[in-house]
Amino acid sequence: xxxxxxxxxxxxxxxxxxxxxxxxxxxxxxxxxxxxxxxxxxxxxxxxxxxxxxxxxxxxxxxxxxxxxxxxxxxxxxxxxxxxxxxxxxxxxxxxxxxxxxxxxxxxxxxxxxxxxxxxxxxxxxxxxxxxxxxxxxxxxxxxxxxxxxxxxxxxxxxxxxxxxxxxxxxxxxxxxxxxxxxxxxxxxxxxxxxxxxxxxxxxxxxxxxxxxxxxxxxxxxxxxxxxxxxxxxxxxxxxxxxxxxxxxxxxxxxxxxxxxxxxxxxxxxxxxxxxxxxxxxxxxxxxxxxxxxxxxxxxxxxxxxxxxxxxxxxxxxxxxxxxxxxxxxxxxxxxxxxxxxxxxxxxxxxxxxxxxxxxxxxxxxxxxxxxxxxxxxxxxxxxxxxxxxxxxxxxxxxxxxxxxxxxxxxxxxxxxxxxxxxxxxxxxxxxxxxxxxxxxxxxxxxxxxxxxxxxxxxxxxxxxxxxxxxxxxxxxxxxxxxxxxxxxxxxxxxxxxxxxxxxxxxxxxxxxx
Ligand SMILES: *[C@@H]1O[C@H](CO)[C@@H](O)[C@H](O)[C@H]1NC(C)=O
Ligand SMILES: *[C@@H]1O[C@H](CO)[C@@H](O)[C@H](O)[C@H]1NC(C)=O
Ligand SMILES: *[C@@H]1O[C@H](CO)[C@@H](O)[C@H](O)[C@H]1NC(C)=O
Ligand SMILES: *[C@@H]1O[C@H](CO)[C@@H](O)[C@H](O)[C@H]1NC(C)=O
Ligand SMILES: *[C@@H]1O[C@H](CO)[C@@H](O)[C@H](O)[C@H]1NC(C)=O
Ligand SMILES: *[C@@H]1O[C@H](CO)[C@@H](O)[C@H](O)[C@H]1NC(C)=O
Ligand SMILES: *[C@@H]1O[C@H](CO)[C@@H](O)[C@H](O)[C@H]1NC(C)=O
Ligand SMILES: *[C@@H]1O[C@H](CO)[C@@H](O)[C@H](O)[C@H]1NC(C)=O
Ligand SMILES: *[C@@H]1O[C@H](CO)[C@@H](O)[C@H](O)[C@H]1NC(C)=O
Numbered sequence: 001x002x003x004x005x006x007x008x009x010x011x012x013x014x015x016x017x018x019x020x021x022x023x024x025x026x027x028x029x030x031x032x033x034x035x036x037x038x039x040x041x042x043x044x045x046x047x048x049x050x051x052x053x054x055x056x057x058x059x060x061x062x063x064x065x066x067x068x069x070x071x072x073x074x075x076x077x078x079x080x081x082x083x084x085x086x087x088x089x090x091x092x093x094x095x096x097x098x099x100x101x102x103x104x105x106x107x108x109x110x111x112x113x114x115x116x117x118x119x120x121x122x123x124x125x126x127x128x129x130x131x132x133x134x135x136x137x138x139x140x141x142x143x144x145x146x147x148x149x150x151x152x153x154x155x156x157x158x159x160x161x162x163x164x165x166x167x168x169x170x171x172x173x174x175x176x177x178x179x180x181x182x183x184x185x186x187x188x189x190x191x192x193x194x195x196x197x198x199x200x201x202x203x204x205x206x207x208x209x210x211x212x213x214x215x216x217x218x219x220x221x222x223x224x225x226x227x228x229x230x231x232x233x234x235x236x237x238x239x240x241x242x243x244x245x246x247x248x249x250x251x252x253x254x255x256x257x258x259x260x261x262x263x264x265x266x267x268x269x270x271x272x273x274x275x276x277x278x279x280x281x282x283x284x285x286x287x288x289x290x291x292x293x294x295x296x297x298x299x300x301x302x303x304x305x306x307x308x309x310x311x312x313x314x315x316x317x318x319x320x321x322x323x324x325x326x327x328x329x330x331x332x333x334x335x336x337x338x339x340x341x342x343x344x345x346x347x348x349x350x351x352x353x354x355x356x357x358x359x360x361x362x363x364x365x366x367x368x369x370x371x372x373x374x375x376x377x378x379x380x381x382x383x384x385x386x387x388x389x390x391x392x393x394x395x396x397x398x399x400x401x402x403x404x405x406x407x408x409x410x411x412x413x414x415x416x417x418x419x420x421x422x423x424x425x426x427x428x429x430x431x432x433x434x435x436x437x438x439x440x441x442x443x444x445x446x447x448x449x450x451x452x453x454x455x456x457x458x459x460x461x462x463x464x465x466x467x468x469x470x471x472x473x474x475x476x477x478x479x480x481x482x483x484x485x486x487x488x489x490x491x492x493x494x495x496x497x498x499x500x501x502x503x504x505x506x507x508x509x510x511x512x513x514x
Contacts, residue, residue, distance in 0.1 A: 020050035023089045024112050027469055027485040037074035038514045039461050041468040044081040045088055052091035055141055057131055058084055062499075069502045072513045074461050081468040083495025085111075086124040087144075090488045092116075093171035094147055097154075103228045104138070105154075106147025107167050111488040114176040115164045115196035118155065119296055120489045121148050122207035123382065126214055127492030130499050134219035145215045146224055152208050153233040159190045160205065160240045161261045162198035163298065169193075180265070185278065187262045200261045202292035202309040203383050205237055206316045213319035222326045231332045234324070238334040241290070241342060248285020261293060271299035271428050280304050284370030288349025296381035297429040303367035303375050307354040308383035308391070310346050315392035317343040350393075355400060358412075363404040364388070377415050378408040379427035380436030380473075382493075386425065387442045396446050409443065419476025422459040426473060430483050434473035437463055438490045441470075441497050453501070453508050460494070461513055470494045 023046060030042035045051070063080060070076040090109050097103035108121040125145055135142040155165045167173035175193050186198045216225065225231070243260055251257045262278035274280040280293050283304040290313060292306040321336035321343075356365050356374045364385050365374035378385045385404055389396040396402075407413060408425060417426045417435035425439035426432070440456045447453055464471065465479045470491045472484030501509050 020046065024486050027467065030466060035073045035077035035468070037072065037077070039074040039464070040466050041074050041077045041081075041461075041464065042466060043077070044468045045084060051084075051088045053087040053094075053144065054139075055084075055087055055128075055131070057141075058087065058128075062131065066498060066502065069506060070498065070509050072511065075457065075498075075509070075513055078461065078464065078468055078470075079495055079498045082470055082491035083127070083498070085469070085491035085495075086127070086488045089486065090124060091144065093167060093173060094144070095168075095170055097150070097168075097228075098170050100228060103150050104143055104147040105151045105168050105170065106144050107151060107171055107173070108148055109488075110164075111486040112484055113164075115166060115178075116151070116155075117164045118152055118204040119163070119201070119207045121152065122211040122214075123489045124492050125211055127489075127496040129214050129218060130496070132215070132218040134221050142215075142219055142221070145211065149208075149211055149215060149224075149230065150228055152211065153229045155194070156205070156208055156233050157229060157236055159188075159195050159198065160237060161186075161188060161200040162190055162195045163201050163204045163294070164196040164199075166192075166194050166196050180267070180272075183266045185262075185264045187259070187278070197298075199263065199294040199298055200292070201294045201296060201298070202290050202306060203296050203312055205240065206309065206313040206383075208233070208237065209316035209320045210312070212323060213316060216323050216326075217319070222323070225323055225327055226331065231327065234320070235332060235334050238338065244290050245342075245345075246285060247283075247291050249279065249282035263293060274300055281369060282371070287353050287370045288345045289353060289368075289370070290346065295379055295427075296383060297379050297427050299379075299427070299429050301367055303369035303373055305353070305368045305370060307350060307364055307366060307368065308385050308388065310350055310354070311388055311393035312383040312391040314343045314346040314350070317346070319392065358407060361403040361407075362400050363407055364400060376407070377413055378425050378439075379415060379429075380425045380439035380442075381427065381429075382438070382442065384425070384439070384442065386439060386446060389446050390442060396448070405446070417476045421479045422463045422474055422476055424456075424459070424476075430473040433475055433477075434483065435463075435476045436473045437470050438472075438493060441490070441493050445497055445500060450505065450508050453505060454511065457508070458513055 033043055035041035066079055092109045093107040108116050110117050110120040125148055132141050166175040178196050181197050190198050247260055259279055263274050264278040265273040267273055289305040289310050291304040292309045317339045321339040324336040353368055354364055355362050366377045367375040383391050386408055388394050394401055415426050422435045424435035426434050426436050437460050440460050444453050444456050463474045463479050471482040472487045475481035
């Protein structure tokens with residue numbers, strides 16, 4: 001065999017190793033074969049025997065299609081490593097519920113942290129949406145989706161205000177210790193054998209709607225939603241929305257209301273706890289927006305009406321409505337009309353209270369409080385303002401979005417990081433100086449400008465420290481200084497973007513990035 005053939009064999013089938021290394025260690029060192037491009041990108045897929053889920057469609061078809069579309073050795077290698085990452089590494093357990101033998105469960109970890117986030121797991125699966133078709137087989141991608149939806153439903157039925165969860169009891173996997181949460185004081189209280197962390201983030205609830213709509217839209221499998229606990233969960237989640245709708249720091253007599261949720265943590269980081277002994281900063285109720293105590297970065301909000309999370313919720317309420325319609329009204333107290341009406345209320349709230357004027361132009365604020373204060377910034381994590389078209393809230397040509405976008409991608413955004421390695425939006429989670437490639441990917445997915453897309457692709461390629469995975473954040477001046485070597489969601493998002501560009505911008509992918 002030629003050296004090139006050997007490389008292909010190694011890429012697709014791996015080189016056998018005696019036992020499976022911890023992927024956290026594996027992801028921080030380089031592995032042969034290298035890309036052969038100027039970025040000298042490592043191979044980073046685990047040995048086939050160590051992969052946590054095999055999808056032949058991806059391994060045998062998609063990778064070859066992309067190989068033809070992406071001649072650049074470095075860009076193609078990054079795709080090979082990144083796109084399968086959730087399937088290769090993050091399906092920690094798959095099985096069935098004890099009390100319901102045909103109820104599939106999938107415990108999907110976020111990567112380097114041994115817990116399942118509602119937001120991450122929905123997004124990790126979202127990146128495989130182009131490959132999803134109806135399939136009742138237990139080793140299908142559809143089964144993996146069903147398992148995530150069923151397990152999320154179980155989590156939401158007991159702890160709808162929490163963001164990250166422990167393995168299901170059926171897996172036999174011991175709950176992970178979370179030392180930073182051990183002294184948290186949270187209302188409502190929770191059980192730490194099922195909850196890993198309990199930060200209330202509005203987008204976690206929207207994430208359940210997202211994965212439900214994704215699965216239904218791709219498969220049309222309405223019978224799945226009639227089985228198990230999906231209807232019960234939607235009704236439960238809607239009750240949470242109902243009470244949140246009337247949430248406010250003060251009641252109409254000016255008295256402090258009993259909060260639906262409060263949280264304090266012992267920490268030296270301001271973003272890890274809530275002001276006012278766990279209430280968060282005051283917010284004025286009844287304006288059509290939903291409070292979020294924390295952001296999708298798991299950092300505390302400054303003003304609790306987080307606009308991107310409200311945008312995401314509005315869209316996914318609309319997207320879930322067809323499921324309820326198809327299920328027939330009598331089986332669920334909450335109907336499709338409830339979902340679309342609530343979405344309309346939120347849309348009105350966003351348009352009335354979420355838009356402010358900066359430098360003479362109307363822009364969406366990242367957060368508002370209903371009293372008139374607004375936070376002008378963006379954070380890399382999705383849902384972000386930059387991602388508003390991706391989360392289905394508006395069209396990328398929307399004028400207010402375009403105004404917002406040009407502000408966010410400039411030094412008028414306090415969290416826009418600039419450096420010789422990469423310039424991208426970051427956030428307080430890792431602090432000033434650290435740019436997030438996830439934000440570059442979102443920038444590409446929301447751009448029609450070939451030059452901009454090409455520049456962002458080049459920056460992403462030069463930001464992996466030759467390791468060939470999408471890192472959480474990178475010192476904008478030094479790619480060896482990065483956070484989270486194994487951040488599964490961002491890797492899937494990169495692959496999703498390459499597939500999207502294969503359709504939308506094939507000429508951009510056909511370029512050399514050397
Ligand atoms: C690529 O990286 C590997 C591992 O660090 C190194 O051994 C090799 O010399 C590099 N190749 C080139 C062409 O720089
Ligand atoms: C994936 O396939 C490999 C063989 O190519 C096998 O060794 C491994 O056990 C499979 N993984 C799963 C989760 O089935
Ligand atoms: C269902 O999924 C399995 C496992 O991925 C696959 O082998 C089979 O071809 C799929 N069936 C259909 C009809 O797509
Ligand atoms: C759960 O909380 C108890 C009591 O604080 C503690 O002893 C235990 O270690 C915690 N378990 C986990 C998995 O964190
Ligand atoms: C999925 O979404 C597309 C586009 O929005 C729509 O045309 C299609 O009917 C949807 N499919 C299902 C099963 O809802
Ligand atoms: C809804 O009702 C229609 C008409 O009675 C029926 O054909 C359909 O199967 C029902 N759908 C579900 C999911 O039960
Ligand atoms: C980023 O890296 C540069 C060069 O190594 C260093 O000077 C700077 O302090 C780093 N930034 C942060 C925020 O650590
Ligand atoms: C396209 O992007 C490039 C690079 O970011 C920028 O200089 C240019 O002005 C953009 N073109 C348009 C039409 O916005
Ligand atoms: C870049 O960051 C690494 C890791 O933090 C550090 O060891 C190195 O000194 C930095 N390089 C420069 C030029 O500052």
